[in-house]
Amino acid sequence: MTEETKNAAPAAADYELFPADYFTPLDLAQIFPGTAPLEIDIGCGDGAFLVAQAERFPERNYLGLEKLAGRVWRGCKKASRLGLTNIRFLRIESSYALQHLLPPASTGMVHLLFPDPWPKSKHRRRRMVTPEFLALVHRLLLPEGRFRIVTDQQNYFEATRRLIAADMFREIDPAPEEIFPITTFEKHFLADGAAIHRLVLRKVG
Numbered sequence: 001m002t003e004e005t006k007n008a009a010p011a012a013a014d015y016e017l018f019p020a021d022y023f024t025p026l027d028l029a030q031i032f033p034g035t036a037p038l039e040i041d042i043g044c045g046d047g048a049f050l051v052a053q054a055e056r057f058p059e060r061n062y063l064g065l066e067k068l069a070g071r072v073w074r075g076c077k078k079a080s081r082l083g084l085t086n087i088r089f090l091r092i093e094s095s096y097a098l099q100h101l102l103p104p105a106s107t108g109m110v111h112l113l114f115p116d117p118w119p120k121s122k123h124r125r126r127r128m129v130t131p132e133f134l135a136l137v138h139r140l141l142l143p144e145g146r147f148r149i150v151t152d153q154q155n156y157f158e159a160t161r162r163l164i165a166a167d168m169f170r171e172i173d174p175a176p177e178e179i180f181p182i183t184t185f186e187k188h189f190l191a192d193g194a195a196i197h198r199l200v201l202r203k204v205g
């Protein structure tokens with residue numbers, strides 16, 4: 001937030017993060033003053049999920065990573081309408097952010113919700129979840145941190161499960177009392193009657 005906007009309702013543009021440089025890890029304490037836990041949504045789309053979470057839990061902080069400018073802007077506008085102070089969006093290629101901008105052991109929960117499915121076998125290597133990506137998420141999480149993956153693609157779900165290294169993550173049951181907001185893509189898949197697959201991993205090691 002700028003000095004001028006600290007006491008006024010933040011404008012949509014204030015919700016987009018522009019790192020001072022792209023070669024130094026972000027100073028999260030400066031972006032989110034205080035000691036509140038941080039959750040990160042990778043490929044957050046229009047931010048509907050993240051904004052709903054941020055509204056429900058003002059005592060936590062939220063960072064959305066998304067490569068498409070229009071979607072980042074939609075998320076910023078949603079956050080601004082609600083006057084939230086605990087959420088930011090970063091337009092970026094998420095693996096770059098995980099590798100270079102996000103400090104290790106900086107978040108208690110990472111969400112990957114309906115990653116692009118790339119269903120054709122010739123396109124599968126474009127999928128986000130790879131062993132390298134899982135290692136980056138592992139590095140980003142605090143000890144015991146959780147990684148939630150949700151998809152409508154059974155094949156992607158099973159392929160992801162096969163990639164999980166036992167010395168990095170343990171699959172756990174979703175906490176029944178923990179109800180998460182529905183994402184924009186989830187809304188469409190549910191309307192089409194698609195099955196939704198959910199995986200929750202806890203960091204080990």
Ligand SMILES: C[S@@+](CC[C@H](N)C(=O)[O-])C[C@H]1O[C@@H](n2cnc3c(N)ncnc32)[C@H](O)[C@@H]1O
Binds near residue numbers: 043046094115
């Ligand atoms: C199928 S959409 C799901 C969006 C949102 N999570 C939801 O459930 O409504 C996948 C999103 O991931 C974003 N995305 C895909 N690859 C990405 C990458 N490498 N870095 C950042 N965002 C990415 C896309 O632009 C898109 O908005």
